[in-house]
Amino acid sequence: MMVEVAKKKAKKSKQSHRIYGLITLARPNSHVSEQFRTLRTNIQFSMVDKKLKSLIVLSATPAAGKSTVAANLAVTFALQGNQVLLVDCDLRRPSVHREFGLQNQEGLTNLLANQNGNGIDAYLHSCEVEGLSILTGGPVPPNPAELLSSNRMKQLEKDVAERFDLVIYDTPPLLGFTDAQILAGRVDGTIFVVHYEEDTKEDVLKASESLKMVNANVLGVVYNRAPVGQKDQSYYYYSYHYEE
Ligand SMILES: Nc1ncnc2c1ncn2[C@@H]1O[C@H](COP(=O)(O)OP(=O)(O)OP(=O)(O)O)[C@@H](O)[C@H]1O
Ligand SMILES: [Mg+2]
Secondary structure: OHHHHHHHHOEEOOOOOOOOOOHHHHOOOOHHHHHHHHHHHHHHHHOOOOOOOEEEEEEOOOOOOHHHHHHHHHHHHHHOOOOEEEEEOOOOOOOHHHHOOOOOOOOHHHHHOOHHHOOHHHOOEEOOOOOEEEEOOOOOOOOHHHHHHOHHHHHHHHHHHHHOOEEEEEOOOOOOOOHHHHHHOOOOEEEEEEEOOOOOHHHHHHHHHHHHHOOOOEEEEEEEOOOOOOHHHOOOOEEEEOOO
16 A cells, blocks of 8 residues: 555654653543544544545644644544544644654655655654654745645645545644645645633634635634643643534
């Protein structure tokens, strides 16, 4: 299978044994990990007529928890036996590499700029999780939105959709940048992370409007950092809701 080929060629980072902030790996039996499994099931059931091949995780404002949700979701899908690719499309402040303790000297930006003429295999990282490959963001470019709108990016999305069971894209905040909006119009499904009590109603409405403009398929909303009663659950908490 093509994915197997990609995996064999995948580059292993020197630091790839270090896992940061990945509760689904650190505490697989925790309440939060269970919530990620529920989120996975809900996402799988949300697409009835069409197979879900690509997902974007976005939020209206910065620091809502997009990268954390994207990384844990990628782990959760891979642990189910899926071949998953996590792509860091936050080309303004790439962070996915940090979650997995990977290097980010090279990544998506080099691939899109066609530096050295290398294909994607030269940039893929494997990690501790079998079936999970990672494409880090690479050096911050001067023109992220232009790169994400490019034909090379569109072709890349098509190629990886064929090679992997699921591709998850992490993005910069929606308000202020067009990057996430560009991708949301092309992927199969969108997961909207809302920072509980930080994101205002206005933020969420503005973000929803921009998603409507590109006909984004919003599969659901993750309320991140919502308080819960029990002490051991209060640090990480995710709650998933369907949009109407
Ligand atoms: N539920 C949570 N409980 C506690 N800490 C969290 C939670 N979700 C995210 N964090 C932490 O909050 C910080 C911001 O999270 P994250 O980087 O995932 O947000 P982001 O939306 O991707 O931010 P950015 O807009 O900068 O890309 C990180 O340090 C992360 O570990
Ligand atoms: Mg982020």
